Amino acid sequence: MSTALFTDRYELTMLDAALRDGTAARRCVFEVFTRRLSGARRFGVVAGTGRLLSLIRDFRFDEDELRFLRDNRVVDAATVAFLEDYRFTGSVSGYREGELYFPGSPLLTIEGSFAEAVVLETLALSVLNYDSAVATAASRMSIAAGDRPLAEMGSRRAGEHSAVAAARAAFIAGFDATSNLEAGRTWGIPTMGTAAHAFTLLHDSEEDAFRSQIEALGVGTTLLVDTYDIRTGVETAIRVAGTGLGGVRLDSGDLPIVAAEVRTQLDELGAAGTKITVTSDLDEYAIATLAAAPVDSYGVGTSLVTGSGTPTAGMVYKLVARQEGSGSWVSVAKASTDKASKGGRKAAFRTLDAGTATQELISVSDGFEQMPATSEYPDSRPLQATFVSRGDIDTSFEGADGVAAARAHHARVREELPVRALALSRADPAIPTVYVEIA
């Protein structure tokens, strides 16, 4: 399927005008960044890049797309002819998936002609803004959960495709499994799930339902015990399954209190090994509140897939440099005070002090040639990787392998955060963004 119409109309009208006036061929550098960390978070987590690369591959204007543009007079015949042959031949570099980011971090740098780069704006932002919002929330939940496993269960509270992206982003940022089968198929994420209240209500009794589930899934399964009375539910569960029951799930009630009661009851029944999983309207704060409760794992839904109060990361896609007629480069930026951006091409490094991040160091230059080598900043880690080189997409960032690598990367770089970054309260970014201008 072509992804070419996941695009705001103005990108094509700009292209149309630029093809007419000759500026469409100017070499440009576009940058994806965010002016601030939405929700006063202490760090953000990049996600979506691997997905985006595959979508860029499918960004082609086939007959169906061209017919729509022609029939609706979105662009003229010359632009239709240009789009017919469209293929992104530029370069894309940026932060790896799972990487942390801060205000101004150059998350993605897109280089190419104006024509080929301007049309990717909406697609790039749609993917990165949603996926990163979920990954950022997921990482905070993962910090709050500590060593307890986290399952993503929010598919029903996000659009059907976004649900799959959310499962993927959550896994990258520290979740262990998802309920979403498509995420399992497409991205290789472990899937989980046993039964809903409907299964108990379908049967003539709770006991019938439990017996049936154990018959099908074995005693290692997790029984949902709160359809009727929780105490009776737990008692029935152990009577039917025996003390080897894998787990019970609580989906309602005042969880710290209920979990403690259920733990005591399970222990008294001799089911000391039966685990307790809780799944009712959790977010990072609720998870933190449950840290001292006898809970073994969490399932998180609504709050995760809606970014826990911050459903979009607020990233923008801005032209930051372009070539002039003379061939020299010029930095460009919008001047308005409330939405100012920083022109110039950027190289980004995370400065480390004994392994702990201290600065987001961004060197800015007008052109391409003067970018600093990593060796200039010995106590820092370069943050950008090359994803697309002259139109060639590095496939190692795509698919299930890309997801696994991103998850490992996130776990690694989160270790660099100063301790204050792990608190959940609203605050300034954990480290300052520092710009260095390259003459």
Place this chain on the structure above:
Amino acid sequence: MSTALFTDRYELTMLDAALRDGTAARRCVFEVFTRRLSGARRFGVVAGTGRLLSLIRDFRFDEDELRFLRDNRVVDAATVAFLEDYRFTGSVSGYREGELYFPGSPLLTIEGSFAEAVVLETLALSVLNYDSAVATAASRMSIAAGDRPLAEMGSRRAGEHSAVAAARAAFIAGFDATSNLEAGRTWGIPTMGTAAHAFTLLHDSEEDAFRSQIEALGVGTTLLVDTYDIRTGVETAIRVAGTGLGGVRLDSGDLPIVAAEVRTQLDELGAAGTKITVTSDLDEYAIATLAAAPVDSYGVGTSLVTGSGTPTAGMVYKLVARQEGSGSWVSVAKASTDKASKGGRKAAFRTLDAGTATQELISVSDGFEQMPATSEYPDSRPLQATFVSRGDIDTSFEGADGVAAARAHHARVREELPVRALALSRADPAIPTVYVEIA
């Protein structure tokens, strides 16, 4: 493309167990409803139903889907065989798209065997929860905007597929156009858009950019005047385009003040007919604030596609009635105090007093036969339509025609709301939900 894996794993494990124990064939009634109006809104707006119907048609398990389920041992061989032939043969009725809803409104009623109905839970909720959240926010914005046109421009702040759904939901709830080209192609929604700041920055001067845009799009176009200095931008715009310029767009600054200044400047330049459109971080409250400002139209992005603080509608999919072995029907419901639901099959009516809504009247029965006829409630409007009858989907609710009908329906039923429902502040639902038990 099959939509069958947009599904939580537990639906298939429940199916697996129910096929083994014989309960899978029990006739069931599932219901989609919401316990409360998220965000303390006064009404909700249903959207997504037409989209959902098409997705149900594509809910088939082909070889790829079955292989995933087999390879990952999600279900056993007998269940794989059942899914191979899966096709929804039940019935679906519910609220038309664009209809208003209140706590407890039976938004969708799904009747069929447990096996065929239980697997649609995630898909139905994903679609309805996201689309209705956007439609509800859109309707409030449309009320705040009055007669001024509204354009949806939020694609970049939602997942790439959700962006299309958002444009569709916004159009149903009163928006007039979208920037999203895919929404134009798939749903027949008018598309709009002219240029971004990048277009100005690409050129050697703002004047060059304006000249190029007018060359391509004509003087009726809208010029973005806030890349550098707004006053200079407006002056340049009129100098280049003449006083017949279609419009100017403001995307930053303190909009009520800036809009007034720009209006004065345009009038002084003789461009009294040039319109002002504003697009910077608007929501329903900002739109209301601009009611007295000389603004001609609004473009809304982030806030719209994220439901203006309520990114999901919070709908649930619950088993409310099932047939017993004897053939008689029994109402079922979860008993937990904080997530109780109301069992039984429901018929819904909006009671009207001189054309103004006074109650959401819901009659509840255990079975199918005793549902009240419309004639029993003469001063009311029946709220449910039949979407799927024994597996046959009514295509009139699908596609661009379905969207157009939904938009007209919303405009019509919104007229029934009492005046207090139009205020934007947090409050109780505009009308109470009243249940009538049918013996």
